Structure formats: structure tokens, C-alpha cells
Amino acid sequence: MSLFWIVIRELAEIEAMATSKKVITREEWEKRLNDVKIRKEDMNKLVMNFLVTEGYVEAAEKFRKESGTDPDIDLATITDRMAVKKAVQAGNVEDAIEKVNDLNPEILDTNPQLFFHLQQQRLIELIRNGKIEEALEFAQEELAPRGEENQSFLEELEKTVALLAFEDVSNCPVGELLDVSQRLKTASEVNAAILTSQSHEKDPKLPSLLKMLIWAQNQLGEKAVFPRITDLSTAKLEDPPV
Numbered sequence: 001m002s003l004f005w006i007v008i009r010e011l012a013e014i015e016a017m018a019t020s021k022k023v024i025t026r027e028e029w030e031k032r033l034n035d036v037k038i039r040k041e042d043m044n045k046l047v048m049n050f051l052v053t054e055g056y057v058e059a060a061e062k063f064r065k066e067s068g069t070d071p072d073i074d075l076a077t078i079t080d081r082m083a084v085k086k087a088v089q090a091g092n093v094e095d096a097i098e099k100v101n102d103l104n105p106e107i108l109d110t111n112p113q114l115f116f117h118l119q120q121q122r123l124i125e126l127i128r129n130g131k132i133e134e135a136l137e138f139a140q141e142e143l144a145p146r147g148e149e150n151q152s153f154l155e156e157l158e159k160t161v162a163l164l165a166f167e168d169v170s171n172c173p174v175g176e177l178l179d180v181s182q183r184l185k186t187a188s189e190v191n192a193a194i195l196t197s198q199s200h201e202k203d204p205k206l207p208s209l210l211k212m213l214i215w216a217q218n219q220l221g222e223k224a225v226f227p228r229i230t231d232l233s234t235a236k237l238e239d240p241p242v
Helices: 002-015 026-035 040-054 057-067 075-089 093-103 112-128 132-149 151-165 180-197 205-221
Strands: none
Touching: 040 057, 040 205, 057 075, 075 093, 075 180, 093 112, 093 180, 112 132, 112 151, 112 180, 132 151
């Protein structure tokens, strides 16, 4: 991320100068970019980190062969992790729990919040499928005891059970629990827990670096006028408005 460090360096230099905005031409900016050398191996590691963390096992295997970049994890475990994630995303929470325990029973044994959220998702799926009696029984037997021990869990349980009070969930203030986004949220939490258990970062490095780049550009933009990247998908420098 050579551009990030150039922005930071420029910002530090400007801080020591006058308060008026400095104008940096495209020619000067591109020269600074070209003067910074980034090793291809480091860029390849960033790409591999993203593919592994996000679960693109086929792409990771192909990239390994093409670039010679070894992943820091057994690629076979990605398939197992993605099977868990897909099960949650499909609403098959019981299956997901079984798969997690097959991978590593300690994940749920040592993470009561994750286990509660999976059980909460099971309750949501029962309500979604109209199994009201089963949902009430499940809430009372499996979730209520955990709520008694943890105030946060109790509040989440009450919020979930509130779905039962509305025939039309579109008018329910907690109707978002039935959105696909809730499944994705739970699946992401499980995915992160599995990665952590495998001594791997739970979030890919590349998005964080891009956020740092945006932040650095915004900081520099308060002190200088310079070409910046506004579309991260193309990474093209755009001249500032005249």
C-alpha cells in the first residue's frame, strides 16, 4: 500500500508548513508513487490472506499454483469452514452446530456468546417456519436459562420472542431478525470463531488497508490539493476539481 505511506508522509510534511493548502500536481504525485517499491511477494500474501479468510478455496488453490504463494493454513479446512457458514446462511443451524463440533468442540464450549447466537438463530428459524409451539418450548428450555445468567442474552431473547406477538412481521419493530442479513451476521460470527481457533486472523487484511487509505486521503485532503483514488475498484487517480 505505497499510496497510504506517501499520503502519511506528505501529511506530516505539510503539518510543519503554512496553513494554506499545498497543491500537489499529478506529475509529482505519480513520481512519488513510482519511487516506492512494493515486493510482489508481499502483494501476493495479501491476496492469499483475503482468499483464505473469505473462504475462496478454489481460487486460493489456483492462486497458490500460479504465484507460488503458500497459504498459512490447510486449504482443506476452508471447505469445512465454508460448509458451516453455508449451513447457517441456509437456516440449517442444527447442522451448522454439528459441523462446528466436528471441527473443534472447544469452539462452542469456550464461546458462550457464539453458542447463544446460534441457538437464537435456531429460534428465529422456527418462528420463520411457523412452528410456534416448538419455538416457545425451545425458547423456554434452551435459551431462557442462559438469559437468567446473562442480562445481554436475556434482552436478545426478549427481542426475538417479540416476533411471536405480530402476525405481520413487516410491521414488527424487530422484524429485521427475519432478514437474510441476520443469518449473514450469525454466519460471519461463526466463521470468525473458527478462524480464531485455527490461529488465523478473523478478518482479511486487504479491506483494512483500504480503509486506512481512505482515512489517510481524507486527512491529507484537509491540508492539500492532490490527485486521489475515489473508486477503489479501479484504483485510478483522479485530479481534484479546479
